[in-house]
Amino acid sequence: MNRLYRQYAPWxxxxxxxxIGPDDAADVVQETYIRAAPYALADIRHPKAFLLRIAxxxxxxxxxRQSRQPQQNEAEAPPQGEAATQFDELLLSQVIHSMPPxxxxxxxxxxxxxxxxxxIARTLEISVQTVQWRMAxxxxxxASRLDL
Known part of the structure; x- marks a missing residue:
C-alpha cells in the first residue's frame, strides 16, 4: 500500500x-488510504478509479452525516461539492454516450x-473473455476521457 500511496496520493x-479545499483534501486522502489498506495490491486492477471511488x-x-445534523442557518448556500458532483455526473454521461457501442x-x-x-455474455451471446476485454x-x- 505504501507504493500505491507514493504513486497516487498527489494525484x-x-x-x-x-x-473540498486543500485542508479537507489532505484529510480525505489519508482516510482513503486507511480504507484501502485491507485490500491486496494485486487485486486492484485500476488504482486511480479504486482510490477515487473510496474518496x-x-x-x-x-x-x-452533515445533512442529519440540525441546520443552524436555513439560508446557507448549497454544499460546496454539490455543483462539482453534478458536473462530474454530466461529464461521465457524455463520456459514456461518446463511447463506441x-x-x-x-x-x-x-x-x-x-x-x-x-x-452479459449470455445476453449478448459472446464469451466471458470477450466481455472482460470489452469492459477493460x-x-x-x-479513464482517458476523465483524466483518471
Missing part, C-alpha cells in the same frame, strides 16, 4: 482540492444494470 489530493464514498458519507453496451449492463460478466477497453476509454 488524488489534486482531484479533491478542487472540490467519493467518504465525501458522500460526510455529506449525509461495442464497449458501451457491456459497460452499461455491468455498471448500471448490475449484470455479472457471465450474464470501456474503463480505459472512460
Amino acid at each position: 488524488l489530493s489534486r482531484r479533491l482540492r478542487s472540490r 467519493m464514498n467518504l465525501l458522500r458519507d460526510e455529506r449525509r 461495442l464497449y458501451r453496451n457491456v459497460f452499461v449492463l455491468n455498471r448500471f444494470g448490475g449484470m455479472t460478466y457471465p450474464e 477497453r470501456a474503463i480505459e476509454y472512460c
